[in-house]
Amino acid sequence: MQYFPFVVVAWILGVGLYGIVTSRHLVHLIMCLIVVQSSTYVLLLGVGYVTGAVAPYFYDIGVHTPAVDPVVQALALTDVVVEAAVTALLLAFAVQAHKRFGTLDPQELVSLKG
């Protein structure tokens, strides 16, 4: 049980990568990439967790209350927003790929080669 969250990380990463490798549709592939990226959130928050600690907000608690690592939380926070924007960019590429090649199957796109 001690390493369970890190095993979950590997599992999320694994299913996401499997989805990317076997994908037959670009939108599906982009969704799988989001799944892969989600594993980083679990990893970051898992690494910074301290048993029995609270969130690092000291508005109404003393500064000596045990709190989890704020650095990894800050990383996860910006990660989420950037991921949303990058996903939009990838979806825009998918739209143009479909216009140009008439297919969204990455395995067919490879054989077309523009």
Place this chain on the structure above:
Amino acid sequence: MTPSLRRWVFLAAAAGFVAFYLWGLLGLPGFGKYPGPYGFVLNRIAVSQTKATGVVSAVNFDYRGFDTLGEEFILLTAAAGVSIVLRRLRGERERSAVDEAVDRDVPATSSAVRMLALLFTGPVVVVGWWLASHAQTSPSGGFQGGVFLATAFILVYLSGEFLVFKRFSPVDLTDVVEAVGAGGFAAIGVSAVAMGLPYLYNFLPLGTTPGAVSSSGTIVLISFFVGLEVAAAFILIVGELLEQTLLIRRRSG
């Protein structure tokens, strides 16, 4: 490469990854036994040093401010990329959406959707600004607030039409807001340099009460600019994607 071969290559690689990962895990401290001094040190000193009670925001907008600047520019680049990729291509024309099916009517937006969207637009703007301006106290900040503000414009689209959405968020204005958001963040850093301080140094008066809205110096200001940048970037991205769906058509014949 055939799909089944591709799968086998992946499974072999995954098996190797799992072996190394498990081996690596055995050397790590277990879950909940965080060993690093950095987080603990920040939790102890951030409140007295920055007068911000939200240490995550203090890390984002002060201690790790330079990294966040980079991340904000990823957002700017992604939004610019969407605009460029979704431009009108040769052989395409832009025209407003018209009904092409003659034998049935366009379903009107239901009153329930319109009412809900209109009801939520105001509160969403308020909550968005509240989030963007309270980075120093609570789990909020420019990133969350910006997404909320962008949501308000998407509600406008839901309650009305694409053209209303465009009127509320003209591309020129959104571009300017986005530039101000990204540039403002960088300019705060440059102002610190101009005073002979390190880049992004928190040079504003910190206030005396930790967690007050006026406390924590540049953290509030940077969070505000990030809010502008994030909101504008998301409005721009959504607008481009909607335009692509609703306006741009392949030139026929």
